[in-house]
Amino acid sequence: MKIENKITEAVLTIVEELYGQQVPEKMVQLQETRPEFEGQITLVVFPFTKMSHKAPEQTAQEIGERLVGKLPEVVSKFNAVKGFLNLSISSQQWIGTLQEIYQNPNFGFAPVTDESPLVMIEYSSPNTNKPLHLGHVRNNLLGWALAKVMEANGNRVVKTNIVNDRGIHICKSMLAWLKWGNGETPESSGKKGDHLIGDYYVAFDKHYREEVKQLVAQGMDEEQAKQEAPLIKEAHEMLVKWEQNDPEVRALWKKMNEWVYAGFDETYKALGVSFDKIYYESETYLEGKEKVEEGLQKGFFYRRDDGSVWADLTSEGLDEKLLLRSDGTSVYMTQDIGTAKLRFQDFPIDKMIYVVGNEQNYHFQVLSILLDKLGFKWGKDLVHFSYGMVELPNGKMKSREGTVVDADDLIATMIQDARELSADKVNKLDDITEEEAQEIARIVGMGALKYFILKVDARKNMLFNPEESIDFNGNTGPFIQYTYARIRSILRKAGKVDLSALAKDTDLSDKEISLIQHLQGFEAAVKQAGQDYNPSCIANYCYELVKEYNQFYHDFSVLKEDDEEKRRFRIMLSAAVGQVVKNGMGLLGIEVPERM
Numbered sequence: 001m002k003i004e005n006k007i008t009e010a011v012l013t014i015v016e017e018l019y020g021q022q023v024p025e026k027m028v029q030l031q032e033t034r035p036e037f038e039g040q041i042t043l044v045v046f047p048f049t050k051m052s053h054k055a056p057e058q059t060a061q062e063i064g065e066r067l068v069g070k071l072p073e074v075v076s077k078f079n080a081v082k083g084f085l086n087l088s089i090s091s092q093q094w095i096g097t098l099q100e101i102y103q104n105p106n107f108g109f110a111p112v113t114d115e116s117p118l119v120m121i122e123y124s125s126p127n128t129n130k131p132l133h134l135g136h137v138r139n140n141l142l143g144w145a146l147a148k149v150m151e152a153n154g155n156r157v158v159k160t161n162i163v164n165d166r167g168i169h170i171c172k173s174m175l176a177w178l179k180w181g182n183g184e185t186p187e188s189s190g191k192k193g194d195h196l197i198g199d200y201y202v203a204f205d206k207h208y209r210e211e212v213k214q215l216v217a218q219g220m221d222e223e224q225a226k227q228e229a230p231l232i233k234e235a236h237e238m239l240v241k242w243e244q245n246d247p248e249v250r251a252l253w254k255k256m257n258e259w260v261y262a263g264f265d266e267t268y269k270a271l272g273v274s275f276d277k278i279y280y281e282s283e284t285y286l287e288g289k290e291k292v293e294e295g296l297q298k299g300f301f302y303r304r305d306d307g308s309v310w311a312d313l314t315s316e317g318l319d320e321k322l323l324l325r326s327d328g329t330s331v332y333m334t335q336d337i338g339t340a341k342l343r344f345q346d347f348p349i350d351k352m353i354y355v356v357g358n359e360q361n362y363h364f365q366v367l368s369i370l371l372d373k374l375g376f377k378w379g380k381d382l383v384h385f386s387y388g389m390v391e392l393p394n395g396k397m398k399s400r401e402g403t404v405v406d407a408d409d410l411i412a413t414m415i416q417d418a419r420e421l422s423a424d425k426v427n428k429l430d431d432i433t434e435e436e437a438q439e440i441a442r443i444v445g446m447g448a449l450k451y452f453i454l455k456v457d458a459r460k461n462m463l464f465n466p467e468e469s470i471d472f473n474g475n476t477g478p479f480i481q482y483t484y485a486r487i488r489s490i491l492r493k494a495g496k497v498d499l500s501a502l503a504k505d506t507d508l509s510d511k512e513i514s515l516i517q518h519l520q521g522f523e524a525a526v527k528q529a530g531q532d533y534n535p536s537c538i539a540n541y542c543y544e545l546v547k548e549y550n551q552f553y554h555d556f557s558v559l560k561e562d563d564e565e566k567r568r569f570r571i572m573l574s575a576a577v578g579q580v581v582k583n584g585m586g587l588l589g590i591e592v593p594e595r596m
């Protein structure tokens, strides 16, 4: 049982004994003792002075005396400062707490059962005309971490993705490939499929702009030139054919999308993310049309003279929103309604979370209202997990011009950098194979990237600084990974030690106690991260824990400690820190190496 629970229980009894009153549990307020006072846990006594009819200090004094009497093995001594009763928890109790943490591989995690709420988390959601970029990296890392955090908070989680696989953008790539591709395939050129398609998208854009330029030179107005350029007209014709199910266009579309998916899969694998269920816009957009028609019949939406369908949200303080164009074609919102319909058919969703950049805040505000109107029970409370832009120090990411920070390039660079930086250290490891060295570099390089991005509050815009991220000192992934590897090395050197039970009479130092207290705080950090949808909470928890462990490691010996009991205690303490670090980093999707 947790220390706090033991104390709460005892305080309730004591208050009844002393003042003859039963009080609700929430009246027992416990906090961490402020550093300037002795003790670790503080009871706020003020609420009880109403019943004691005594001064706060006196009330604290008499509750303290009884507490020591009732829980001698938990509370070793106390001091009263005004209405605050500072409790010193016994070494014996702390050792018990450590043992509980050490023996529970799932410490801090709430159990998930078939009755747990079902949370669906959508993340990644790329378009099939270009490879993933740095923005997607942030999205994927956040989505994955959020899924882990929600699971650790006792939810059933379904990770999902909506791939925008249809539309004018993919027709542009297809057309360019037909015109200038000479039958190039990922096999023939050795290029990753998503990059191959992305290159044709860029090629389209280049030729298209050239056409526009020429038309403008011939005296056409720029806006008109953009509409009239032969290439864009051809792309639009292709889209119409696609909608009409033209076999040739569909076959090409299918082939090229398969290339893209194979490419995406490689990137997802490198990032360590996956999905339980993937939706494709080509399969959901028609569903959306149906749903809109339904809403039209029920009078939620209205049709204009030109045939287009709109939702009037002015009474909600928003504007009017187009749902179907006059030619009956759907828009982005229509697709999202259709996807929601399918998802709700497939899963009994209690909570829906969309991980999408903050440039779409308005879209999701509107979507929530529309889904609610259309009768989705989770529509009103859907969560748009909205995150900010990520840039490299040398400039803003651009998404149309082909000068984006490519996800695959970034991943490769991080692993390469890790390999070079750790070359010295790795070489010092005995008998390390080339393969192992490369695996460590992968873990460290990815750890650097992931941690640097995830430690930041998701809502904020950020700069990703590769150099800083991979520094072995400071608030970085590799710093935490290095401490983990150090702990594993201590445990290897310790060999076989019996840690099944510890003697309870070992005297602990303040540092050791505070480390156990910090370990215990993992549970609260996981809860907080879940409540606030905030993985950065876990990152910062891990950093603080590791810092504290390093101070301990600096001040105390572990294996060289002569006192056998102390040595065993410190080995267990190290092992427990290692385990919590591993689990915490695991929530962020970050692996930790056995050695480094």
Ligand code: ARG
Residues within 6 Å of the ligand: 122, 125, 126, 127, 162, 164, 336, 354, 356
């Ligand atoms: N594919 C879209 C884009 O790249 C993002 C989709 C976000 N998810 C959604 N359900 N609308 O902008």
